[in-house]
Amino acid sequence: MRMSRYFLPILKENPADAQIVSHRLMLRAGMIKQVASGIYSWLPMGFKVLRKLENIVHEEQARAGHIAILMPTLQSADLWRESGRYDGYGEEMLRMKDRHGRDMLFSPTAEEMVTDIFRSHVSSYKDLPLTLYQIQWKFRDEIRPRFGVMRGREFYMKDGYNFDLTKEDALHAYNRHLVSYLRTYERMGLQAIPMRADSGPIGGDYTHEFLVLADTGESEVFYDAAVTDIRMGERDIDFSDKAQCQGVLEEFTSLYARTDETHDEALFAEVPKDRQRSARGIEVGQIFYFGTTYSDPLGAKVMDETGKPVPVHMGSHGIGVSRLLGAIIEASHDDNGIIWPEGVTPFGVGIVNLKQGDEEADTACEALYKSATALGLDPIYDDRNERAGGKFATMDLIGIPWRITVGPRGLKNGVVELTSRKTGVSEEMTPELALEALAKTYASL
């Protein structure tokens, strides 16, 4: 992408309404525009990152054997009356009537709808296990939205639902989700710690929240410092292997890690003193097992081996995809702007032409841009007639992890400069070597 042809409305000054760094940087980097309280338009670069996150979620869900569907945002109230939640959900649910006066709502979650799909089409234990998920816009009419996309009213969320014959199978689905979520967050360059959580209005016996540690987090968390050393890394996972998935769960959840909702001072005291930590965290996902809470009232049953209808065991599992943008920026930025992890960056490399109009520099940049594009590096080329300082500031603000700087001075010696956004370290090398190094870096993700 040539910056001169892109739509990137960056701001030099801080918007007055943005209180926290991720919100401020998303506005300054021209990623979002507020439409109403807690509701945002996604401008090209914000939308691009959102799509990247979404793709990672889809890939990891597919790997775990989960199947994507798409359900409507506007739903009839009927199903919600059947489950008993229409009256129970309260003011957070945005309600409306259609032209015939029928009660409608903007879906805040989709247990009812997915259970209805299930009961309409599945009737045998032979069709289990089944996990259906979607990535779709949700709406919760929060009393007080804040922090930009971190706490919007409209938000983009992956919500998945497992259907299993037995509690044991459903708990395997729970573990499978935990493993796939850990992989998902790591690919996004995030450390999200599974913490025992409160099951809240959805109910259920088993639930973990995934928290990214950040000073601006909404939840207070308590944990054993040793949990932050655990990584999924490169290990091979067989998602159908119950023992392996259970093993990962135990590995990641046996150390103390809880949010304030479930914090237990007595248990926390057993953690070695020098490893006791309290901090703040941003919740970026949650998994639940809730058994037959919805299958019972909605009549979602299958025939078991004996021909007897039994309600299915279910769980639901969410990742706040739009919120993740905020979480990633909270976890990865400096005074100059965003620092995108390579797995989610909107562009792989920024090319800065220091002297637009200089024949040699222009030619070198064009060639670099062409090669980088051919290598799949998805470059953004700052070809505007700006001064060097402005171009550097822009690249830093929008957080591209690598920058290739091209100027007449270096070109005299046949070199360009490759700079890491994260470390600020620069190295001079030929354009070919710079591209080779970047291709290698991105191939290893």
Next chain:
RNA sequence: CGGGCUAUAGCGCAGUCUGGUAGCGCGUUCGUCUGGGGGACGAGAGGUCGCAGGUUCGAACCCUGCUAGCCCGACCA
């Protein structure tokens, strides 16, 4: 919903107390110079002062009502 605050050019703000031709910085357009960390100079464009009503010869400014947004709290992916 309770408490606090704001609304003036695309963004950030002054002007309101004390009514009298709507300003500044950034951005933006054109030109010249400049060219390795948001450069300089010159010339422009751009505003129903959130909305409605009232007071007044005259309202961004005073009065009343409304709307929207922000912060703290209860609530939440």
